[in-house]
Amino acid sequence: MMGRMDTQSPWLDDDQQALWQALLTVVIALPAALDRQLQRDAGISNFEYGVLAQLSMADEATMRLSDLARVSDSSQPRLSKVMDRFEARDWVARRPDPEDGRYTLAALTEAGRQKLAESAPEHVAQVRRLVFDPLSAAQRRHLTPALTRIAATVRRELEGG
Amino acid sequence: MMGRMDTQSPWLDDDQQALWQALLTVVIALPAALDRQLQRDAGISNFEYGVLAQLSMADEATMRLSDLARVSDSSQPRLSKVMDRFEARDWVARRPDPEDGRYTLAALTEAGRQKLAESAPEHVAQVRRLVFDPLSAAQRRHLTPALTRIAATVRRELEGG
DNA sequence: TGAAATGAGTTGCCCAGGCAAGTAATCCCG
DNA sequence: CGGGATTACTTGCCTGGGCAACTCATTTCA
Numbered sequence: 366m367m368g369r370m371d372t373q374s375p376w377l378d379d380d381q382q383a384l385w386q387a388l389l390t391v392v393i394a395l396p397a398a399l400d401r402q403l404q405r406d407a408g409i410s411n412f413e414y415g416v417l418a419q420l421s422m423a424d425e426a427t428m429r430l431s432d433l434a435r436v437s438d439s440s441q442p443r444l445s446k447v448m449d450r451f452e453a454r455d456w457v458a459r460r461p462d463p464e465d466g467r468y469t470l471a472a473l474t475e476a477g478r479q480k481l482a483e484s485a486p487e488h489v490a491q492v493r494r495l496v497f498d499p500l501s502a503a504q505r506r507h508l509t510p511a512l513t514r515i516a517a518t519v520r521r522e523l524e525g526g
Numbered sequence: 527m528m529g530r531m532d533t534q535s536p537w538l539d540d541d542q543q544a545l546w547q548a549l550l551t552v553v554i555a556l557p558a559a560l561d562r563q564l565q566r567d568a569g570i571s572n573f574e575y576g577v578l579a580q581l582s583m584a585d586e587a588t589m590r591l592s593d594l595a596r597v598s599d600s601s602q603p604r605l606s607k608v609m610d611r612f613e614a615r616d617w618v619a620r621r622p623d624p625e626d627g628r629y630t631l632a633a634l635t636e637a638g639r640q641k642l643a644e645s646a647p648e649h650v651a652q653v654r655r656l657v658f659d660p661l662s663a664a665q666r667r668h669l670t671p672a673l674t675r676i677a678a679t680v681r682r683e684l685e686g687g
Numbered sequence: 688t689g690a691a692a693t694g695a696g697t698t699g700c701c702c703a704g705g706c707a708a709g710t711a712a713t714c715c716c717g
Numbered sequence: 718c719g720g721g722a723t724t725a726c727t728t729g730c731c732t733g734g735g736c737a738a739c740t741c742a743t744t745t746c747a
Contacts, residue, residue, distance in 0.1 A: 375647050384666060385653060387673035389576060392553045393599040394680045400735095401684075410703085415550060431725065438554040443704055445727055450703095467712045467725045486536050492546060495683060499675040505545060507668035512548035514660040519555045522656060523562075561705095571733085592695060604734055606697055628695045628742045693744070698737105705732085714723070 402491045407484035416447055417481045426473035456480055563652045568645035577608055578642045587634035617641055
């Protein structure tokens with residue numbers, strides 16, 4: 366008898382609906398708001414900013430493309446095209462990994478580091494205004510583990526397919 | 527004396543960084559995961575699903591395009607093109623608002639309602655798996671008001687520009 | 688009342704990203 | 718040691734969305 370389960374009806378109740386609606390707005394509108402500021406002030410997207418930031422945090426500011434794609438939540442084709450643009454502007458340099466020729470290493474150049482440093486302050490201010498300022502200290506504390514769990518689940522979903 | 531304020535350094539501390547990183551993964555990867563399921567099972571995007579769902583909840587399943595754009599967190603051009611696709615598939619019908627010829631009313635057709643009904647169960651299941659299942663009851667309770675605040679702030683940002 | 692201003696919606700152009708197919712390097716295993 | 722799998726990355730094709738410019742309806746106000 367495979368009727369629907371009691372604890373998991375196929376619909377969302379009102380509380381769940383409220384959470385879901387708020388999350389939907391955040392995932393749709395927040396990237397748009399971040400993109401707008403960054404595009405205006407720095408000519409790059411939020412996603413591109415994230416790639417630069419991840420790379421800058423790596424040892425020697427150098428990473429394998431596949432690792433960079435993973436931490437940036439990017440597909441490989443998408444990252445590949447971002448790298449084309451970055452290389453054209455001399456923000457990164459690609460070279461084959463001497464340890465294994467299948468991998469490609471991406472290294473942030475000095476110009477790339479500078480671009481990131483220039484763009485950071487206004488971007489961080491925007492993140493503060495949109496995300497941190499509206500929250501109480503308690504809300505921030507509660508939010509982190511909850512979002513981390515969702516993030517981990519979503520990551521698994523995209524990798525596992 | 528307009529130096530930087532003590533309580534608002536231009537950088538994120540470690541706790542903030544953790545929250546921000548988790549939120550970034552969610553806003554980038556969650557739509558991708560939702561899109562993948564919906565595209566595979568229903569041939570529509572998460573965004574399009576949201577538009578259908580919003581319209582279905584309206585009185586008479588009819589709304590002005592500008593209102594529909596607002597509740598769907600959409601620009602007008604974007605919604606306009608979604609409507610082109612929907613009308614081509616006979617999921618919605620557009621007609622001028624008799625009360626004010628500048629507005630356009632969009633009404634969900636029977637076929638549109640059916641498409642939504644067909645797509646809903648798997649989509650809701652995916653939302654459950656990715657968002658609700660990983661959270662404890664307490665986390666869900668805390669999450670809702672926090673996300674609602676961020677959502678409201680981001681909405682204002684995009685409208686006010 | 689009529690010309691300018693406002694507001695809703697659409698269109699065209701351009702670019703970014705997904706997917707599937709292609710290339711290249713390495714590994715596996717007889 | 719050699720040919721087929723596996724893994725990393727790139728390329729081409731197509732679609733979706735942003736922006737700016739346009740059209741059309743309504744309001745404002747001189």
